[in-house]
Amino acid sequence: MLRYAGRRITAMIPALLVIIVLVFALLRMIPGDPAVFIGGENIGPEALQALRERLGLAAPLPQQFLDYLASLARFDLGRSLHTQLPVTSIIGNAITLTATIAITSTVLGLLISVPLGVVAAYSKSKGRNRGDGALMAVVMVLDNVPSFWLSLLLMLGLSYGLGLFPISGAVSWSDPGAMAARLALPVIVLAIGQVAALTRVTRSAVVETLGRDYVRTARAMGTPEPTILFRHALPNAALPIITMTGLSFGRLLAGTVIVEAIFSIPGIGTQLIQAITGRDYPVVQGLILVYALIFLTINVVTDVVYTRVDPRVRLA
Amino acid sequence: MDASQQMSPEIAVEVRGLSVEFPTANGPARAVTDVSLSVARGERLAIVGESGSGKSVLSLALMGIVGGSGTITGGEVWLQGQDLLALRPEQLRRARGRDIAMVFQDPGTSLNPVISIEAQIVAPLRRHLGLSRAAARERALQLLAETGLPDPARTLAAFPHQLSGGMRQRVMIAMAVACEPTVLLADEPTTALDVTIQAQIVDLLSRLSSERGSAVVFVTHDMGLVARFADRIAVMYAGRIVESGPVLDVFAAPQHPYTRGLLASIPAVDGPLPDRLTQIDGSPPPLTELPAGCAFVDRCPSALPQCSSSQPALTERRPGQVAACWATATIDVSHREAVSA
Ligand SMILES: Nc1ncnc2c1ncn2[C@@H]1O[C@H](COP(=O)(O)OP(=O)(O)OP(=O)(O)O)[C@@H](O)[C@H]1O
Ligand SMILES: [Mg+2]
Numbered sequence: 068m069l070r071y072a073g074r075r076i077t078a079m080i081p082a083l084l085v086i087i088v089l090v091f092a093l094l095r096m097i098p099g100d101p102a103v104f105i106g107g108e109n110i111g112p113e114a115l116q117a118l119r120e121r122l123g124l125a126a127p128l129p130q131q132f133l134d135y136l137a138s139l140a141r142f143d144l145g146r147s148l149h150t151q152l153p154v155t156s157i158i159g160n161a162i163t164l165t166a167t168i169a170i171t172s173t174v175l176g177l178l179i180s181v182p183l184g185v186v187a188a189y190s191k192s193k194g195r196n197r198g199d200g201a202l203m204a205v206v207m208v209l210d211n212v213p214s215f216w217l218s219l220l221l222m223l224g225l226s227y228g229l230g231l232f233p234i235s236g237a238v239s240w241s242d243p244g245a246m247a248a249r250l251a252l253p254v255i256v257l258a259i260g261q262v263a264a265l266t267r268v269t270r271s272a273v274v275e276t277l278g279r280d281y282v283r284t285a286r287a288m289g290t291p292e293p294t295i296l297f298r299h300a301l302p303n304a305a306l307p308i309i310t311m312t313g314l315s316f317g318r319l320l321a322g323t324v325i326v327e328a329i330f331s332i333p334g335i336g337t338q339l340i341q342a343i344t345g346r347d348y349p350v351v352q353g354l355i356l357v358y359a360l361i362f363l364t365i366n367v368v369t370d371v372v373y374t375r376v377d378p379r380v381r382l383a
Numbered sequence: 384m385d386a387s388q389q390m391s392p393e394i395a396v397e398v399r400g401l402s403v404e405f406p407t408a409n410g411p412a413r414a415v416t417d418v419s420l421s422v423a424r425g426e427r428l429a430i431v432g433e434s435g436s437g438k439s440v441l442s443l444a445l446m447g448i449v450g451g452s453g454t455i456t457g458g459e460v461w462l463q464g465q466d467l468l469a470l471r472p473e474q475l476r477r478a479r480g481r482d483i484a485m486v487f488q489d490p491g492t493s494l495n496p497v498i499s500i501e502a503q504i505v506a507p508l509r510r511h512l513g514l515s516r517a518a519a520r521e522r523a524l525q526l527l528a529e530t531g532l533p534d535p536a537r538t539l540a541a542f543p544h545q546l547s548g549g550m551r552q553r554v555m556i557a558m559a560v561a562c563e564p565t566v567l568l569a570d571e572p573t574t575a576l577d578v579t580i581q582a583q584i585v586d587l588l589s590r591l592s593s594e595r596g597s598a599v600v601f602v603t604h605d606m607g608l609v610a611r612f613a614d615r616i617a618v619m620y621a622g623r624i625v626e627s628g629p630v631l632d633v634f635a636a637p638q639h640p641y642t643r644g645l646l647a648s649i650p651a652v653d654g655p656l657p658d659r660l661t662q663i664d665g666s667p668p669p670l671t672e673l674p675a676g677c678a679f680v681d682r683c684p685s686a687l688p689q690c691s692s693s694q695p696a697l698t699e700r701r702p703g704q705v706a707a708c709w710a711t712a713t714i715d716v717s718h719r720e721a722v723s724a
Contacts, residue, residue, distance in 0.1 A: 194452075278451075280492040287446055287487075288507045288558065289480035302497040377497050378542040 071382040072367060079363045086359045087139070090352050091132055100124075101148050101346040122148050124348075135352070144356070145349035147342075154353035157338060162357065164238065164250075165323050165334035172254045173316055176261035181308065183262070184269025185296050191270070192277045203270070210263030214322055218256045218329045225252065238332055253326045260322055261315045268311040272304030279303070305376040313369040317362055392423035394461075395598035396445070396483070396566045401458030403437075403444050403622075405451060405670075412670035414440040414453070416622040419697075422566065422598040422615075427588075429609040429630070430602045431645065432619030435667065438602040439488055441619070442568045445600070446483055447475055463565060481511035484559040488570040488602070490552035494543040501539040504558050511562045526557040531583035548575045556584060560591055567591060569601040573608065585612050606646070610634065615703075618642045621667045621678035624697070628704025638706030640683045677709070685710040 102119045103110070110118070119125045123134070138145055144154035183202060190198035225231045232251050240246055276282065277300050285299045324336035331337070335354055342350035373380045403415040415437045422428050430438050444455055447467055460467040462482055467475060487493040495503060501523065508519040520539070527535035530553035543551055552575045559567060569588070573581040589612065591597045603609060609616055609630060617627035618639065626639040637643045644663040665682040668674060676691040677683070683690065690709050697705040698712055706712075 280487065280489060281495040283443075283448060283450070284487060284493045284555075284558075285495065287448060287479055287485045289476050289478070289511060290506065291476065294506075299495055299498070303495070305497075378499075379496055379544050 068371070068382065072371070075367045075370075079360075082363060083356070083359060087136075087352075087356065088132075090355045091135065094346075094348055094351055095128065097346070099346045101348060104345050105149060144353040147350050148347050149345055154349050157350060158335065158353055158357055161333055161335040161338045163240075164332060165320075165327070165336060168250055168253050168257065168327075168332070168334065169316065169319055169323055171250070172257035173261065173312065173319065175254060175258035176265055176315070177312065179258065180262050180265030181269050181301070184266045184308075185273050185301060187266070187270040188273035188277060188300075189292075189296055191274055199270075203267075206263050206266045209259055212259070214256050214260050215325055215329060217259060218252070218326060221252050221256060222329075234330055250332070253323075253330045253332060256326055257319055257322055261319060264311055264315050265308065268307050269301075269304065272307045273300050276300040276303040302376055306373060306380075309369055309372050309376070313365045316365055320358065320361060392426070394421050395424045395426070395596075396600075397421040397459075397461040398445065399459045399461070401441070401444055401460065402456045403440050403449055403453055404456050405453040407671055409669070409671040413673055414622050414670055415444060416673070418458070418622075418624055420617060420624060420627065422600055424565070424596040424598055425592050426615065427592055427599045427601070427613045429613035429616045430600065430619060431604065431606070431609065431616060433645075433663075433667070436619040437622040438619055439570050440622075442485065442570055442600065442602060445566070445568055446479055446485055477511075480507045480564070481562045482564055483566040483568065484562065484564040486552075486556050486559045486567070486569040486572045488574075490555045490575055491548055493555055494551055496543050498542075499539070500541050500543065500546070500554055504539070504554070504561060507558065508561050522561065523557070526561055527554070529587050530554075530557050531580055531587075532557075549577065549580060552576055553580070553584070556587070560587065560597075563591065563595045564597060566598045566600065569599065571602055571604070573603075573605070581608075588612070618645065621673060622670060623678070623707065625679070625708070626704075626706040627697075628701065628706075632701055632704045636701070636704075638700045638704065638711050639679075639708045640685055640710065641679050642706070644682075677707070683710070 100119075102115055102122060102124060105122070106115055106118045116125070123131065126134070135145070142155075144158070146153050147157060150157075183206070187199045187202040190196070190202070222234050226234045232248050233245070234249075234252065236249065238246065238249055273296070277296075279300075281303075282295060282299055285295050290299065323334060324339065326332075327334045327336040328340060335357065338350065339354045341347070342354060370382060374382055398418060398420050401415060401418045402413065404411040404413050406412075418441055420428070430441065432438055440449070440453070443449060444458075445460055445467075447455070447460070447470075449455055455468060458468065462478065465474075467478060467483070470478065494500070501520065504523040504526065505516065505519040508514045508522055509516065512519075514522060523539060524535045527538055532538050532550060532553050538546065538550065538554065543554075546554065552572070556569075556572060559569070567588070572588070573584050576584060585608070588599055588601075592599045601613070613630050615627060616630045616633050617624045618633075618641065619625070620639075620641050626633065626637065626642045628638075633642065634646060637646055641663070647663075663682055668678055668681070674680065674691060676689070676693050677686075677695055680686045680690045687709050693709075695707045695709045695712065697707045699705050700711075
């Protein structure tokens with residue numbers, strides 16, 4: 068298992084290198100000079116040059132790139148051009164928030180989708196097509212609600228209307244209750260965003276396993292229906308569900324950028340937008356690297372989870 | 384079965400007028416039509432017939448199970464004073480695995496790949512017999528040993544994909560006999576097994592029927608097994624039972640031309656028996672287009688004019704032996720002797 072993970076991580080290095088080069092180059096191709104952002108429009112040419120030198124932007128690009136690589140090799144992501152804070156600590160603070168939101172909403176999404184999908188599959192297998200149809204119609208509606216619109220709707224209804232969840236204010240772990248209330252809406256929005264895909268894949272996978280011979284065996288042995296559904300049929304349907312969860316988690320990370328902005332939560336999405344707007348090269352580079360790592364790790368995690376639910380799957 | 388049992392056979396299961404249909408693009412496929420049979424406690428009934436004749440569908444329907452979008456269109460299955468097919472789902476569930484259990488035809492796909500063998504065998508024991516985890520495990524070990532598995536403890540810890548086909552088949556059998564059901568259905572229970580293991584399984588099923596009084600209904604293509612193991616035989620053709628009776632009587636004097644065809648290559652009752660049924664020329668009509676009369680008419684060497692228009696009923700030919708055939712219905716005993724010779 069450890070050897071497997073080690074091998075998979077080594078295999079990521081080429082992809083990461085490509086990303087590092089691309090991001091470095093692309094960032095510097097976008098118009099806009101970080102020194103101008105920091106020094107202001109009215110800064111004189113000499114002061115600007117001094118500032119660029121201080122920020123390490125004066126050296127030739129290949130030189131800058133080599134310096135960047137050298138510091139990466141020391142696991143040093145540099146400092147923000149704007150705040151001089153180490154990029155690692157900026158990311159560190161932001162990522163706990165984003166990870167909390169992303170993981171919680173994925174878990175919530177699964178808790179909603181898997182039972183929904185199983186019930187839909189069961190209705191279908193029993194020929195109760197109306198129950199199945201109604202569930203899938205609800206799912207289709209959810210699928211077509213844009214997350215920003217849903218966010219605004221929930222804000223209006225639950226926050227302004229009922230005063231349930233604060234939508235602004237401090238985001239701090241010192242008061243877990245307040246933190247939970249503060250993160251609730253973004254988590255709900257992102258969870259709902261995952262429901263459609265996860266419910267569909269659960270439903271079709273379970274419909275398939277319900278038709279298998281071993282389900283017939285379970286039935287012939289007098290197994291209660293809920294046990295058949297959740298112990299016999301669902302685990303056999305797990306592989307596509309896990310795959311979809313991985314994919315959906317990737318999409319959700321993209322979604323956090325929007326949702327964090329709407330609910331003003333200083334996660335990595337918000338940081339990324341700020342850093343891009345301010346042409347804060349080290350921060351953008353660091354964040355993109357983190358996103359890339361997360362995306363690449365999802366695949367490894369997915370594979371490892373496979374082996375936990377299906378004894379036939381071996382890590383190769 | 385001894386004489387006293389034969390005098391007052393206690394019926395284990397009685398099937399009346401059972402029919403199963405599958406919807407198809409060409410109309411309903413009548414996989415099983417109007418099947419009636421009864422099996423006494425301790426009795427062993429073999430169901431034979433060529434591929435597609437409805438043997439598996441019939442045995443599944445005995446448990447109230449139909450594959451795909453099929454339906455049981457009629458009939459009753461009386462077991463311990465109640466009609467299984469009329470039970471509420473919860474009662475039916477309780478009967479399955481305990482009062483009536485089944486060994487499935489395909490052991491490769493009939494065990495759940497993600498559940499350990501132990502969990503699969505132990506669950507019904509705990510559910511139906513209320514055994515503790517430890518007691519159920521003990522019983523499972525014992526059952527696996529009885530099926531001739533060399534290392535029961537290791538088998539118990541395994542998952543189905545780690546076992547060979549023959550081992551899975553024996554696990555399947557152990558599961559089905561675990562609760563000593565009143566009726567054990569076995570769909571080609573020994574097909575995947577080599578000869579010695581087959582003998583062990585036959586032995587296990589024999590003990591189940593003679594010591595526990597279970598009725599064993601098994602589907603097979605192996606006439607040798609029928610001769611060795613079964614008390615009675617039922618011959619299916621195109622979804623109907625066309626002949627049934629005590630094995631020796633049917634082997635000695637088959638009353639249906641189809642049965643004769645099946646047994647044609649057997650030179651003498653006490654001679655060597657072929658392993659598989661012989662092929663008869665032609666093939667049965669599609670189940671969506673069963674004729675008004677006998678479904679065998681097109682292949683029958685002794686067909687009469689009325690055979691294609693009118694369905695022959697099962698009539699008694701000898702005590703306990705019935706056949707559904709117009710051509711042989713009137714033929715007397717002396718002719719029958721000539722045929723079998
Ligand atoms: N789930 C299903 N959907 C549609 N048709 C089915 C289904 N199961 C069985 N049938 C049809 O019912 C008929 C009888 O099938 P069955 O499996 O009982 O045959 P069998 O006598 O057991 O044959 P074999 O000796 O090959 O096992 C076949 O024509 C088959 O195509
Ligand atoms: Mg069959």
